[in-house]
Every structure is written in structure tokens, then in C-alpha cells.
Amino acid sequence: MRTYAVHASVVRNLRDARRGDYRMTDISTAAGNALRDAVCSICGRHGDDPAALLEILHELQDEWGCVEDDAVPMLADALNLSRAEVHGVVSFYHDFRTSPAGRVTVKMCRAEACQSMGALKLIEDICTRMGVPLGGNGDDARVTIEPVYCLGNCALAPAALIDGRPMGRADIDKLENAIAEAAA
Numbered sequence: 001m002r003t004y005a006v007h008a009s010v011v012r013n014l015r016d017a018r019r020g021d022y023r024m025t026d027i028s029t030a031a032g033n034a035l036r037d038a039v040c041s042i043c044g045r046h047g048d049d050p051a052a053l054l055e056i057l058h059e060l061q062d063e064w065g066c067v068e069d070d071a072v073p074m075l076a077d078a079l080n081l082s083r084a085e086v087h088g089v090v091s092f093y094h095d096f097r098t099s100p101a102g103r104v105t106v107k108m109c110r111a112e113a114c115q116s117m118g119a120l121k122l123i124e125d126i127c128t129r130m131g132v133p134l135g136g137n138g139d140d141a142r143v144t145i146e147p148v149y150c151l152g153n154c155a156l157a158p159a160a161l162i163d164g165r166p167m168g169r170a171d172i173d174k175l176e177n178a179i180a181e182a183a184a
């Protein structure tokens with residue numbers, strides 16, 4: 001079973017999170033109960049093993065669309081971890097979302113090779129064009145634009161993935177057309 005390495009930055013996040021304030025989860029709602037059922041079921045499949053936290057978070061996001069804030073204390077309870085530990089891992093890894101993604105997910109590479117080909121400006125431009133913040137959804141939940149760090153397509157920088165489909169030599173018009181096509 002894969003164990004998760006506690007990277008130095010995660011430890012820093014944990015320290016920061018421990019100073020934070022966590023709201024209690026309201027499990028009296030149907031949605032709260034459904035979320036708790038999902039968390040318990042996934043954790044149970046992993047033997048409630050805290051070393052499986054990353055796999056559990058990925059499975060929860062696959063099933064639930066995101067790792068929402070209310071899941072953090074539930075995961076902590078189930079895995080006998082502190083809320084700060086769970087929160088630190090969720091906030092450290094860019095793969096985890098705390099709200100559901102839009103109908104189209106665009107991953108924009110901002111690693112070195114793509115940066116050297118203008119990726120940062122391109123990311124800014126496509127977020128402006130779509131009217132969404134980087135990493136978040138617009139009001140209509142049509143598209144989510146997420147930063148990633150190397151898509152393995154450096155030779156065709158700047159690189160992007162639109163709903164899992166790779167795009168090389170991305171530019172603003174190609175991105176806009178691909179998003180419109182994926183949303184149709």
C-alpha cells in the first residue's frame with residue numbers, strides 16, 4: 001500500500017492550519033449524512049488506515065466531485081488524524097478541489113518550459129476571457145481552469161489539457177474554441 005510522504009511544505013501547512021479555526025460539521029442534513037456515508041465507506045475500504053489518506057481523498061473527489069470542507073472533520077474522525085493534518089494535505093495538493101469543477105475542466109501548465117513560452121500570460125488571458133478565477137468556477141459553473149506543473153508536453157509549450165484532451169502550442173483562440181467545443 002502506498003504511503004504518503006509528509007513533505008516539508010505539508011508540515012508547514014499543518015502548522016499553519018493548527019493555528020486556524022475549523023467549523024464543526026453539521027451532519028444533521030441529508031447532504032451531511034450522505035457525505036459522512038461516503039467518507040465512512042471509502043475509509044472502510046482502506047481499513048481506516050491514515051497512511052491511505054491520499055488514495056482516500058482521490059476516491060472521495062472522484063465520487064463526490066470535490067473534497068468539501070465538511071469532509072475534513074469526518075475524514076479526521078475516521079482515520080484518527082487531526083483536522084489540521086487532513087486539511088494540510090487537501091490544501092497542499094493542487095489536485096484536490098473544495099468545490100465541484102465546472103462542466104469543462106481546463107488544466108493549464110505553468111511549469112518552466114511553458115512559462116518560457118508565455119504560459120502565465122496565457123493563463124491570465126484565458127481566465128479573463130472565460131470570466132473565472134484560476135482554480136475556481138464562474139457563476140455559470142461552465143468551466144474550471146486549474147494550474148498544473150508539467151503535462152509532459154514541454155516540446156509543445158505552452159501546454160494544456162481540456163477535459164483530458166492534450167493541446168500543444170496553446171493560444172487564446174485555440175483554447176476558447178476547444179472549451180466551447182467541449183461544453184457543447
Ligand code: FES
Pocket residue numbers: 109110111112113114115149150151152153154157158159
Ligand atoms: S513544462 Fe509545461 S508541459 Fe512540461
